[in-house]
Amino acid sequence: MIIIGELINTSRKSVATYIKHSDEQAIQKLAVDQYNAGADFIDVNAGLFADREIEYLKWMIGLVQEVVPVPCCIDSPSPKVIEAALTVHKGIPMVNSISLEKDRFEQLIPVIAGTDLKVVALCMSEEGMPETADQRMRIAEKLINELVKNNIALENIFVDPLVQPISVNQTFGHEFLGAIERIMTTFTGVHTTCGLSNISYGLPNRPLLNRQFMGLAIAKGLDSAIVDPLHKSMMEVILATETLYGRDEFCRNYLQSQKEAKKEAEVAVKKAVPKQFASTTGKLNAVRIQQAMKFEIADQIPFTLNVNGPFFSYFTNIHTMDYYDSAEVMLKAQLTTFHHFGRITAIGPEMSLAPEASALGAEIAWSDDGTAWVEPCIETEADVDALELPDLKNAGYMTKIFNYYEYMRAHLDDNIPMTLGSANSPFTIAALIRGTSEFIGDLVLNPEFAQKLLRKITDLVLIYLKEQRRISRPDEFTRILLFDDLSGFVNIGLFRKYVVPMYEEIYGAFPDCQRWYHNDSDTTPVLEAIAEAGIQMFHYGYQVDANYIKETIGDRVCLMGNVAPLEILRNGTSQEVDSAFRETIRKSGYYGGLVVAAGGYIDEGTPLANIEAMIEACTKYGKEEQIRALQALEYAPEERKDVSVPRAASEDEDDPRLAQFPNLKRLKKSIIDGTLGDIASLVEVSVADGLAAQDILDIAIIPGMDEVGRLFSRGDIFIPEMMMAAKCTKVGMDILNPILAGGDERAKVKGKIAIGTVHGDLHDIGKDIVISMMQGAGLEVIDLGVDCPPEKYCEAVEQGADLIGLSAILTTVIPNMKKAIAMLEEKGLRDRCKVLIGGAAVTPHAVIEVGADAYCEDAGEGVRIAKEFIGTA
Incomplete structure (x- = not known):
């Protein structure tokens, strides 16, 4: 099995941080650790930094080649970037990747033709991602023939049939495995490879499925993979499967791995406390912590x-x-x-x-x-x-x-x-x-x-x-x-x-x-x-x-x-x-x-x-x-913040119609106070009194949620109160929506926003609050859910969304915000929408980093910015 180590990739936040800080030692340590764990190639990717991708890729290739004897896998979707990176690589690297997509193929083939470069050939064409083994086979055959025609040796071609998630279609795993088997039996000398983790997307316990799928793929002939070689469980599956299928002569690799594991355990555990590491730092610091707890100055x-x-x-x-x-x-x-x-x-x-x-x-x-x-x-x-x-x-x-x-x-x-x-x-x-x-x-x-x-x-x-x-x-x-x-x-x-x-x-x-x-x-x-x-x-x-x-x-x-x-x-x-x-x-x-x-x-x-x-x-x-x-x-102490227990709703008399319609005044106050039991009756009575549904929305519900947002932003109310107000708004909207749909010209939606937690993040509390606030403000909301791939946001814009909201609680998924926005750019959709970002992991400077239009500190701020963009503020 040819292992392509995947860890030096800017989709990993630690690598992006290393690059920002020019941390050469950290990059080189990743390369050495992957090589020691069995990597035959070290993948290098700087795609997160589109403006400086060539510069960073060249820098990383130089660092990696200083410390490991294996070549790099130059990983970029841009043929120009790959061409520039090849100028600094010593020896014969792998290029990741070429496909039958017209522009990509035509730009890259002159760079690789007649060379000894190893080439990852993606089973992708102008028609998009293949779904069946037959479709993959047709693309693979054409790709291989074109590469051979351009003097690329069969043994230098690594066909990637592209893994797709079985959560979307239960046949995708079976079709991929069928393609591997057919490619390996039809084209003697050609390799197959893949990044297989996509197989388990959207399912629990993904590592279990990934390991099992790796074993099945090896059984079908897969002889290369883009993986984390430090993932011990995965590497054990690879070794064991190859041994069981007779690809490990006299079980040598398997036996060697077991000896190394035993030796490592003995060194790391049985001799766990070498004297040369002894230090008094921890003991002295523990004493000082106890002094601090007694309010003594150490x-x-x-x-x-x-x-x-x-x-x-x-x-x-x-x-x-x-x-x-x-x-x-x-x-x-x-x-x-x-x-x-x-x-x-x-x-x-x-x-x-x-x-x-x-x-x-x-x-x-x-x-x-x-x-x-x-x-x-x-x-x-x-x-x-x-x-x-x-x-x-x-x-x-x-x-x-x-x-x-x-x-x-x-x-x-x-x-x-x-x-x-x-x-x-x-x-x-x-x-x-x-x-x-x-x-x-x-x-x-x-x-x-x-x-x-x-x-x-x-x-x-x-x-x-x-x-x-x-x-x-x-x-x-x-x-x-x-x-x-x-x-x-x-x-x-x-x-x-x-x-x-x-x-x-x-x-x-x-x-x-x-x-x-x-x-x-x-x-x-x-x-x-x-x-x-x-x-x-x-x-x-x-x-x-x-x-x-x-x-x-x-x-x-x-x-x-x-x-x-x-x-x-x-x-x-x-x-x-x-x-x-x-x-x-x-x-x-x-x-x-x-x-x-x-x-x-x-x-x-x-x-x-x-x-x-x-x-x-x-x-x-x-x-x-x-x-x-x-x-x-x-x-000296700064002025203290007001942290008193939240108050009753304020009496806002700015709109004279509130005095004219006491039930609307009570409705607005009930939303702010979160008095759920009163909402339905107040809305129904107002409708029975002849008030237009849009007037109920404009006079009571939207201003009520605006006030909730203001109080939340100021720190006067908290998430439970915000959620209660949102539930109140939903009860009212459930009654009004059928009426609004009846054709009142004023009831036309003021704007449409699609909101989702970005790929890799399963948190929904912040997103759900923002959705309720946006609905209360009169916007149509498309709830994209959690763990949203970039394609979902693109589909929402194609369906007419004026705004896109990207939410993130985990710092690890910030790069996925950038990927989502990049895909909007690639598909020509970026000019058709404004992009808002927010969540616990997001900071104001991330707007520039990911290419968004605005940062929203909280739900209330999000509504205000959304209304400004749409022109209804």
Whole structure:
């Protein structure tokens, strides 16, 4: 099997970051690691940077060829880019790719004709993607004949029949395999290759399907693949299948791989703590953290590197799924990171994969790039009643946690304690197994249902933590850390009602343990309630002002934060990292009580130089800097934000018709207040009184949602209130839409917007809120759903959408926004629409990066911008 290593590709955010920061070592490490794992070619792609693609591709080829003896696979859809890249490559590379698309073929064939270049030949023609084996075979035959006619040897041709998802058509897998078999038996000497992960698109547990499909493809004759050679499970399938099909003489490759795996395990685990790596950094820093919790000023500012599974796997070039699937691999990754950073990072079974949700029966699904998510499993009250506390010997990933601990403890030196005592908060677990939008709605619409669900989950969390304590050493269970990234979305009233009692119960069950709390959402409005819950250490989000939180609760709670993990740590320079940490110390480091950290978990794409700059900043700014911060009046507390409990609806008398029609005035107020029960009757009475449906919309519903958007943008209301207002609007629109469709000229749609979460992201809460707001504003909305491929946005524009909304919660999918916009350009549709972007992962500067027209900070801002673009503001 000829392996083409796929990791140096700008669709991966870490590679894009390396390029932006000119991180030569990181690029070369990826090349070396792939070569050592068995890659025969190293694919290099700089497609994300269209304006500088040639420059970056040449740079990466030079870097790769400095450190590995295998050639590159030059990967670009542009013949001009490939031609330019060939001028710097030493030896004979692979070109990826040519096809029967007229322009592409005519431009590239003069470049490759008569050479010894290896050529990937895509089974693509002017008619588009083939669906059947017959169609693939016809294209392959023509391509091969044309290449041979242009003096390309058969053994240098790698035909890619193109994999299509079986979620779209169940025959696509069978047809692809049939094409592989026919090509390999018809054209002696020709190779076949593919990037096979598309086969599982839209389905859960994609790596399982990908591995199985790889085995089937090899059985049909596939002899090359574009894969991640560091994905151990996939490489094992390749080796095993080739051995079983008699393509591994005397099982040599298979036996060699098993010997290497055994040797690697012995070196990495049994000799896990070489003395030369010993460092006092971690121990001294731990002492300083305890001083901070006592509000003492230490000789150096304490800090922490908050990292989890994605970072460990990225830092050690281990596939994320392999990391979670093996205690041995997990320990190896953690130890490598632990020693590199002077024993600062934690050692212990990884708890970030929702073990509590798994224990309650929820399925954890995986994408092929190593992203995991939880499939909600609670729909009705009967589902809650059926939840049972699990047998801990058969509790999904939770059981693995306990087994992993036993393995790790047995293979670690006694002088290295592990870290236990962590759990997801009941609030977070409920959102995972119920669905975020549904659970937040339950808090307001169905509080008894929400309370019942939270009660069962709280019982599970207590059992989980007690078992952790039972199996661990005393020095490994000294604090309870609850992870909660959701409760910042609710107001202080709901926080006190639901969250504080749960935390008091959980923390109270372990009175000898410190109370640690992680929440990197914007908790500004609920800070007082957090202090009321008795939290002693609070790892807070970068959105919260460091000076404000210090003045609000910093005399009662030790603070951990607050540098932006993406904007500063991942995307900033070393100097910007230094300045940001110094600013945090000055704003909230006086009279102790501060552990400097990222305001969230450190992203796996963060340059090593920036992490080192963070550590150096903390060692540089010691006691004197903290005392200076206390004395300096220039860092006096900023004016406090208004974080009072949300108010009743404002009385807006701007439209005189509200006084004329009291029911419309009540309707508007009910929408703002989220009084769902009044909506239908108020709309029906208004219609019965002879009011036109469009007038009801213009006078009450649209202004009501405008006010909701304004209050949300100002921070006066929160997501539950926003969702209630959206539900109110939907009830009203369900009554009015049939009337509006009856032909009122004024009822013509003011504009059409298509909104979807971009490919690779399955979150929908933000998208759903925006949709409700847009509908309330009188726009026709096409809900494209989640995980949207670029084609969906193009189809929406072809169907008449004036605006396109791209939403993203995950930082990993930002490049997919650019791909969606690029496809609009390619299809000649970009001038027919305006593109809006937004979501938790999106920042204002992304507008330029991805080529959008506007950034929307929140749903209210999105409506305002949409109306401006359409001309209805």
